Amino acid sequence: MLRRLPYGANYLRWDEMAELRGAIEDKALFRYISSGTSVSSRLERLVEERLGATRALAVHNGTEALRLALMGTRPAAGDPVYIPAVTFVAVAGAVLSCGLVPVPVDVDERCALDPTLLPADAQRVIVAHMEGMVGPLPQGIPYLIEDTAQAMGGRHADGRHAGTAGYAGTFSFHHAKVLTSGEGGLVVVRDPDDWELLRSYHDHGSDREHGKYPVWREGSFYGENFCANEAVAAVQLQQFRHLDEILASLEQHHRMLSTELHDRPDIRQVSRTDGDVKVSVRIELDSPELRDRALNELTDKGLPCWTLDKYFLPGHPVVRDRASVYADGFPWNLDDGSERYRPRSRDGFRATRHLLARTLCLPLAPELDAAGQAQAAKEVAATLAAL
Ligand SMILES: *Cc1c(COP(=O)(O)O)cnc(C)c1O
Numbered sequence: 001m002l003r004r005l006p007y008g009a010n011y012l013r014w015d016e017m018a019e020l021r022g023a024i025e026d027k028a029l030f031r032y033i034s035s036g037t038s039v040s041s042r043l044e045r046l047v048e049e050r051l052g053a054t055r056a057l058a059v060h061n062g063t064e065a066l067r068l069a070l071m072g073t074r075p076a077a078g079d080p081v082y083i084p085a086v087t088f089v090a091v092a093g094a095v096l097s098c099g100l101v102p103v104p105v106d107v108d109e110r111c112a113l114d115p116t117l118l119p120a121d122a123q124r125v126i127v128a129h130m131e132g133m134v135g136p137l138p139q140g141i142p143y144l145i146e147d148t149a150q151a152m153g154g155r156h157a158d159g160r161h162a163g164t165a166g167y168a169g170t171f172s173f174h175h176a177k178v179l180t181s182g183e184g185g186l187v188v189v190r191d192p193d194d195w196e197l198l199r200s201y202h203d204h205g206s207d208r209e210h211g212k213y214p215v216w217r218e219g220s221f222y223g224e225n226f227c228a229n230e231a232v233a234a235v236q237l238q239q240f241r242h243l244d245e246i247l248a249s250l251e252q253h254h255r256m257l258s259t260e261l262h263d264r265p266d267i268r269q270v271s272r273t274d275g276d277v278k279v280s281v282r283i284e285l286d287s288p289e290l291r292d293r294a295l296n297e298l299t300d301k302g303l304p305c306w307t308l309d310k311y312f313l314p315g316h317p318v319v320r321d322r323a324s325v326y327a328d329g330f331p332w333n334l335d336d337g338s339e340r341y342r343p344r345s346r347d348g349f350r351a352t353r354h355l356l357a358r359t360l361c362l363p364l365a366p367e368l369d370a371a372g373q374a375q376a377a378k379e380v381a382a383t384l385a386a387l
Contacts, residue, residue, distance in 0.1 A: 062172025
């Protein structure tokens with residue numbers, strides 16, 4: 001087996017956990033009672049510096065980050081939120097759990113939301129940089145959220161970091177992401193006033209002075225508890241110290257595999273931009289049968305690979321069947337059938353369904369040295385050449 005652990009998980013090491021040790025010795029794992037500057041605050045300052053974000057806020061996972069970003073837009077119950085037709089179901093779940101209605105928008109050949117399909121008056125749009133591919137940004141959207149769960153460290157063509165170009169950006173530190181603390185999440189926002197609102201909402205709607213019991217002003221709105229855990233923030237700080245090394249190693253492995261894959265007319269590589277995080281080489285095969293043959297051959301040889309089929313939301317039970325735990329079907333029941341809730345696709349998502357059935361991703365391994373990466377690239381290329 002070539003690779004048992006994804007990306008940052010390979011870099012977890014006891015001897016780099018000084019912040020975790022410090023938090024334990026301080027006997028303070030709650031961020032607002034630490035004796036000095038909290039680890040969570042240090043993490044947020046580091047992220048602001050590293051990504052060029054105005055303000056960052058640590059939460060428990062990427063889904064919560066999305067929820068928080070959406071609540072920060074002060075929506076009306078049932079407002080539509082335009083989301084990519086190809087993304088992890090957490091995006092739809094986050095929208096629904098805020099009492100909003102997700103509306104899938106078809107994607108381009110790199111599986112990024114196609115901005116030309118959005119209605120002219122779209123208020124809330126989530127784009128998702130899937131598999132490290134940094135997608136185009138729709139213009140003129142008041143609340144554009146960049147889901148950067150799979151693209152930590154990616155950049156737009158103009159140099160800005162993925163996640164920092166819209167109203168808000170969200171990140172995940174789940175086990176499978178570029179950096180990991182098992183579970184973990186982060187939201188960044190462009191406007192400091194929005195950050196104040198998000199901070200308050202994520203701490204029960206309170207004002208908070210470090211070390212004190214929270215206070216609620218007159219007119220405080222309700223909130224929830226998304227406050228980061230110091231032990232988790234400590235692991236995330238450790239992971240961040242490896243980000244550049246991981247990105248550079250992924251670049252190197254990507255170049256190797258990309259060069260090894262001889263261009264067969266029936267197996268094409270999906271183009272990558274300079275700013276993409278090279279978590280995988282993505283290939284597009286001529287037919288679903290050839291894709292499945294490639295999948296089986298690689299799996300038989302213990303070579304990791306995966307499809308994007310699971311991300312097709314119009315066919316996902318959560319979006320397709322519109323079930324809800326609420327007795328009245330909330331918030332799906334707020335879709336009154338009007339134009340703004342109509343899925344956005346030119347062909348009923350046919351071409352996208354067909355594209356996904358022909359797509360295969362070949363993950364890259366930052367933890368391998370150059371010789372290991374070259375060997376892995378040769379094995380994958382030989383398997384595909386022999387199909
Ligand atoms: C992983 C992921 C999420 C959710 O992040 P969690 O930390 O697992 O809650 C959201 N969107 C995308 C695109 C993801 O890949």
